Each structure stands twice: as structure tokens, then as C-alpha cells.
Amino acid sequence: MPGRSVRIARIAGIPVGVSPWWLIIVGLITWSLGAGYYPGEVHGITTAASYALGLASALLLFASILAHEFGHALVARRVGVEVEEIDLWLLGGVARMRGQPKKPGDELSFALAGPAVTTPIAAIFGVLALALPASAPAALRAVIRYQAEINLLILGFNLIPAFPLDGGRVARALLWQRSGDIGAATATASRLGQGIGYVLIAFGVISTLNGAPGGLWFALIGMFLVVAAKAEQVQEQVLTTFTGVCAAELMSQPAICIPPALTLDEAQEYFARYRFTAFPITDTTGRAVGMLSIDQLERTPDSKLARTFVAEIADRDPALLVHENEDIAHLLEQPAFARVGRAVVVDGEGGPLGVVSLTDIQRALRAARLHDDSNSARPVPR
Ligand SMILES: [Zn+2]
Incomplete structure (x- = not known):
């Protein structure tokens, strides 16, 4: 991209x-x-x-x-x-x-x-x-x-009916309407998109070799289609895998929180000791209010570390607080989560229960794929 x-x-x-x-x-x-x-x-x-x-x-x-x-x-x-x-x-x-x-x-x-x-x-x-x-x-x-x-x-x-172009989206919508299965519809539309992409690449290369440099445009568009169609399919697989999986199922426990009254200087010790890239921040009553990320620490000049309190610069984007029953698929759609890479899982009162990270989700995705493969093609040795 x-x-x-x-x-x-x-x-x-x-x-x-x-x-x-x-x-x-x-x-x-x-x-x-x-x-x-x-x-x-x-x-x-x-x-x-x-x-x-x-x-x-x-x-x-x-x-x-x-x-x-x-x-x-x-x-x-x-x-x-x-x-x-x-x-x-x-x-x-x-x-x-x-x-x-x-x-x-x-x-x-x-x-x-x-x-x-x-x-x-x-x-x-x-x-x-x-x-x-x-x-x-x-x-x-x-x-x-x-x-x-x-x-x-x-x-x-x-x-052109090549997903994710508009024509390909129309094709996916019609397939989806017929089968009721968005996963299968996406897979078919994505294969169609990749196929058309490869045809355009071949056409572009052949016309370029025949002395029409404009053919390079077709090859370029073909490559774009192949990459984009694959990316859409992966995204759809991820969403399908994690729809109906709640945050509490994937979180790591316990939630190690940084108290709001610490200075950034003092907070650095947490990053050194646990080697996480972000920590939940609590208020004085113990409720989670946001996250402090290593990026925020790095952006703060050394001279200010001892004078700035955690509460002052904590990232308070509400998307970083996830209710324990919330869908992981929903969390994956939040830009704040993509930015920080971690979110704090909270109970109904806002109490921190654990932390769910992109790494946790990637691990679960790999495990789910393993499970899919062993269920379908490969015979399981006894
Ligand atoms: Zn369009």
C-alpha cells in the first residue's frame, strides 16, 4: 500500500x-x-x-x-x-x-x-x-x-467484478444474499478478484513486451487487485473467527495497572520490569480510565519525565476500555486499538480484569487456523 x-x-x-x-x-x-x-x-x-x-x-x-x-x-x-x-x-x-x-x-x-x-x-x-x-x-x-x-x-x-472494486462488492453482495454466508461469499469474490488481477498482469506484461509501455498500467492495476483481494479475505476471516468471542476469553490476567499519581519517571519502571508496550491507568477509586503507552513515554522530553504525572497524559480514548462481554471482532475495528495494540478489559463497574493485546488475538487466530486445518483435509494420526 x-x-x-x-x-x-x-x-x-x-x-x-x-x-x-x-x-x-x-x-x-x-x-x-x-x-x-x-x-x-x-x-x-x-x-x-x-x-x-x-x-x-x-x-x-x-x-x-x-x-x-x-x-x-x-x-x-x-x-x-x-x-x-x-x-x-x-x-x-x-x-x-x-x-x-x-x-x-x-x-x-x-x-x-x-x-x-x-x-x-x-x-x-x-x-x-x-x-x-x-x-x-x-x-x-x-x-x-x-x-x-x-x-x-x-x-x-x-x-469490473473484481473484489474489492465496486463490481466485485456487488458480486459478493449477491453471493452473500444467495448463500447467507458472508465468509464463503467473500472467499469466492476474492478468488474472482485475484483471478482477474492475474489476467490483467499477464495482459500488461505481454503488451509491454510487444512494445506498448502503456501495458504497465494494466500490470500495476492487476497487482493492486491481487493484493487488495487477498487482504480483504484475510480481514473477513479474522472477523469471522472472532465474532462471538468475547474479550474475557482472550485476555491475559491480571491487569497490571499504573496508579495515576505516579510521575512518568516512576512509571518507566513498569515498562522495564514487565516489558509490555502499554499499561492500564486507573483513577483513585481503582477504575480503569485509559492506557499509557510506551510511545507516549518516548514522546515526552527527558526533562519533563519527573514533573509529568501519568494521569495527565494517559490515552483516555473510550475504545481502549472493553467490557468483558464485548466481541473481539468489534474491538478489532477500533482505530485506537490498532494504534495502542492493547486494551484493558473491564467489568460492569469499570474495574480492570485483564488486558487483551493484538498478540493475544494473533495467537488465538493461529490456533483457530490449526484447528480448521486439522478438521478438514489432514487425517489425524492415531
Ligand atoms: Zn467505488
Whole structure:
């Protein structure tokens, strides 16, 4: 996956980020349009005007992609799936979701929401391109024609039935609706996505070898599909394995807590002695209120360690406190848990019972896979 994205805006409460790759792509599109497309379309255009139109077209294209992703995000929100962020990156956009749709119908409307935005965009530019009289400025006609074609391409690409593209999500939703088994539907959709990915890679390599360097795009998109389809399948397996498993089943006991009145200097001893990456923090009544992580200690300048109290910098994100009966699948969807890697398991009164860590969950996942394998293919020796 590409490098870290940088937040540039917040629209309708949803953060929008751009990956550094996005700048490279804007540059490439600007260059290819400025050097090739516009000089061919607009007779006598200056180099500066040609590149300016190229840049404007690239930005307009990304506005269309952003609109497409917002289509997904707003529907996701309506069916109760939270949208963490919309990212613009190498191959367009992606709406990062926290959690999964709960019903096949939700998945279907979520998947179709993006194309439902891109279709009218492509149609409007298409109609404009056809309706503009030949006497209209050539530059205007060229700008509109490019947007019509590129939006049609985006629409077509997203409708390829390769999970996790929109078309693949539609396929998964329909399979899920028919069988009622999201795990099996995901596995089939993911295999289909990987298969199409490999076909695109082969096509890209063959056309490149035959002297068409544009084929590299197909290979790149194919690789993206293979990796993304596998990742979605693994995520689905993890969620399936841990749905119905509660936090108390996987926690390590006892919960070793750091009292809030200690200074960071004193708290360091806990990290040295137990070698955990984070500890629960309690209040004066003994209830858990958050976590203190080794990252937070490392970020604090040495000169402040003796003067800062644990209670002042504890991470009080409520997602780091998990009720003993809460589903592990739910915890795995929490960004705070991914960030800290540990959460404190509490009883009804907020008393710390234990700690559940990513390592605990990974161990359980490996054990579950072992169990699955021995149940299915391999004969058990007597
Ligand atoms: Zn989409």
C-alpha cells in the first residue's frame, strides 16, 4: 500500500486525505495531457496554456473521484458503517470504513453508490461534448471530451467484478444474499478478484513486451487487485473467527495497572520490569480510565519525565476500555486499538480484569487456523 496520506480537508464531517502518490499521478496526468493531448486537440495552443489545461483536467478528474467516494461514504454512513477517511491515492480514491455492512442489501447499496455518482458525471460531460457546436472554443471542447472519456473509464474500471472494486462488492453482495454466508461469499469474490488481477498482469506484461509501455498500467492495476483481494479475505476471516468471542476469553490476567499519581519517571519502571508496550491507568477509586503507552513515554522530553504525572497524559480514548462481554471482532475495528495494540478489559463497574493485546488475538487466530486445518483435509494420526 502507498505511503501515509496527509489530511487536506474535512467535508460533511469526513476527513479527506491525499497520499504522496497522488501528487505524482497529478503530475503524470498533467504532463501527458499538456505534452500530448491538448497540443493535438487545440491548434496553435501555447505550451503554458496546454499544461495549465492539463493541470486543471487532472484536478477536475480528482474532484470526480472524490465525488464517487463520497457517494460510497454517505451511503455507508446511512447503513450504520462509520467512515474514517477518504483517501486519494495512486489509482484514484478509497473510502476507509470502520467495520463491515451487516446485510447483503446494505453492501449492495454501498457498492452501487459510487457508480451512481460517476454515471451522471460521465453522462453530463458526454452530452455536453456532443451538444457543443463546432464553433465553440476548441479548448473547451477538448476539456469536456477528456472528462467524459475519463469518467466513463473510471465507471468501467470500478464495475469490473473484481473484489474489492465496486463490481466485485456487488458480486459478493449477491453471493452473500444467495448463500447467507458472508465468509464463503467473500472467499469466492476474492478468488474472482485475484483471478482477474492475474489476467490483467499477464495482459500488461505481454503488451509491454510487444512494445506498448502503456501495458504497465494494466500490470500495476492487476497487482493492486491481487493484493487488495487477498487482504480483504484475510480481514473477513479474522472477523469471522472472532465474532462471538468475547474479550474475557482472550485476555491475559491480571491487569497490571499504573496508579495515576505516579510521575512518568516512576512509571518507566513498569515498562522495564514487565516489558509490555502499554499499561492500564486507573483513577483513585481503582477504575480503569485509559492506557499509557510506551510511545507516549518516548514522546515526552527527558526533562519533563519527573514533573509529568501519568494521569495527565494517559490515552483516555473510550475504545481502549472493553467490557468483558464485548466481541473481539468489534474491538478489532477500533482505530485506537490498532494504534495502542492493547486494551484493558473491564467489568460492569469499570474495574480492570485483564488486558487483551493484538498478540493475544494473533495467537488465538493461529490456533483457530490449526484447528480448521486439522478438521478438514489432514487425517489425524492415531
Ligand atoms: Zn467505488
